Amino acid sequence: MEHSGFLRRWGTLSSFFLVLLLAWGRLYAQTPSTHWSDEDRISSQVIKLRNGITLNYAVQGDPNGPVIVMLHGAGDSWHSFARVLPLLPANYCVYAITLRGHGLSDHPARGYSRADFAGDILEFLDQLHIQHATLVGHSLGSFVAQKVAEQDTGHLDRLVLVGSGPGTHKAGSSEDEVTSPFAKLTDPIPYTFARDFQASTIYHPVPAWFFEMMVGEAQRVPAATWHGLGASISAGDPLEDLKKIKVPTLLLWGEKDSIFHREDQEVLLKNISHASLKAYPETGHALHWERPERFTSDLLAFIHSNGPNP
Template sequence: MRPSGNAVPAARRPLAALDEPVRVEYRTVHGYRRAFLRAGSGPVLLLVHGIGDSADTWRDLIPVLARDHTVIAPDLLGHGRSDKPRADYSVAAYANAMRDLLGILDVDRVTLVGHSLGGGVAMQFAYQYPERVERLVLVSTGGVGRDVNPVLRLVSLPYMDQLMHLLRLPTTKVVGRVGAAAVRRLPLDLGYDVDDLLRIFEALPDAQSRSAVTRTLRAVVDWRGQVVTMLDRCYLARAVPTLLVWGRHDTIVPVDHAFVAHAAMPGSRLEVFEGSGHFPHHCEPARFLGVLQEFLAATQPAGHDTDAWRRLLRYGRGDGATDAGAHLADQALAQSHRTAT
């Protein structure tokens, strides 16, 4: 029996004492209701999910993290329990929304943990509001290079909303589940991600939800691949402790992007999970928690130096990256013609 909603499959949950209640809360921001999970006390972790997902992707990790931190995990606008208006679903708009929610909650500084699209939102937040960022944790993040799963390119095309509606028909859903079961038995990388991808798709209950997700996707992906990149400005985060986590078998954003991002961010730490796909926090939750907790304990929150920030803006990347790393990042950047704003 499959779990309902966006819950992490039971077999993949970490063994953790659920000693901290996780609350669903709501705030209205600019006239739209935003949902978020909150638990714990202490330094703040802001957990940001990916396209089509919700804060529930983190639900089984939150009680452990909340032992030492205040954990806030929002449903992005257009996702989960948050409102789904016809609105701006760009990465920059999501970063602004995170700022506004934190302002309402009286939170000044955070460690950002972003998965997939959420990683792009985390980097954009760090670019727009560097004085508010203590650390960055980017999990299978988007916004590195053009390559992305061809299915996402297809969904970004016009009129795909109608096809997504057809895929919601009962007969088609049954065929999809049977196909997913077959994929799990084959020695394919897709087997690592198929359960989560099916979970996300089945959690889109109506046309409004599907429209919001496709609008979000089209803000970052077109038929040629990803259309935004963090590579041209990620050097600005060189003073921020940064952890990159990727699954070796990621079928959505290839693991090659992990090495490009690592090369472009001098001082970052890279962890590649050999037994994971696009959702390492689901495939290997105990290891993910261990790596994240060790990183949080071993690093000090970044302090923002306005003068140093201005110098970086004036003179660019400078000599922080190795020659090989800079060349690798420059090659990837040359393949991306548009950048985040």
């Protein structure tokens, strides 16, 4: 009798653990793929540039495939593209770079003009012998990408500007409203600032795990970088510089963008030859966060339509 009672208890426990195991399996299957197997194909690396700056970057895909280089916005890192990287085909070679002053890249005390950032990217392209690349830049990264394209001597075939503007400065603009708090920041960066800053760029909801990750990345950026970014944005760039961009250019813009507006897109279209615009309804400034599937589809379609095809 004792033996049979033990067996009944063991059978009950076995059933309980089986149910628990099945539930865990379902949770695993429903977990965002970027948390599991898809991350295994992304490698995080560092490179020391000839100017002494060390940059952190992520790379994935076929080393011999068509190249895509991605640049993030202010307060972000290469993790800004965490929802996009798993969607890109493995036959592409994709680099997502963390700009100086951000993430695990070097944090110099100064050197945060758009020209400084662009110089780093041009050196990166040189040192890795990258040619015929599609350069993608979001927000701050889009202004860096503009500078790179203006100065480029053969690295780029295409340019994608995400949540961008003409780069000129107008007092009292939406950019001023966003950047005016930068000058007052001190270390450590307050969680409330990082949270509110990142939230201000979003209109369509994003997953909680992703939002908290990007809040953490904004906190990682030191006050000196935020100060430099504010000064750089206030300085602006001559509108005529946009006419130096000669590669086919795609503008991706969210209609609910609170920083850059439709008239900013029209200025870009007027001054960049071979430029086209895709507007995303019900989408904010960080459209690759909010609409990663559509963003990836539009990016790949642009690459294919401006050959040679991969």
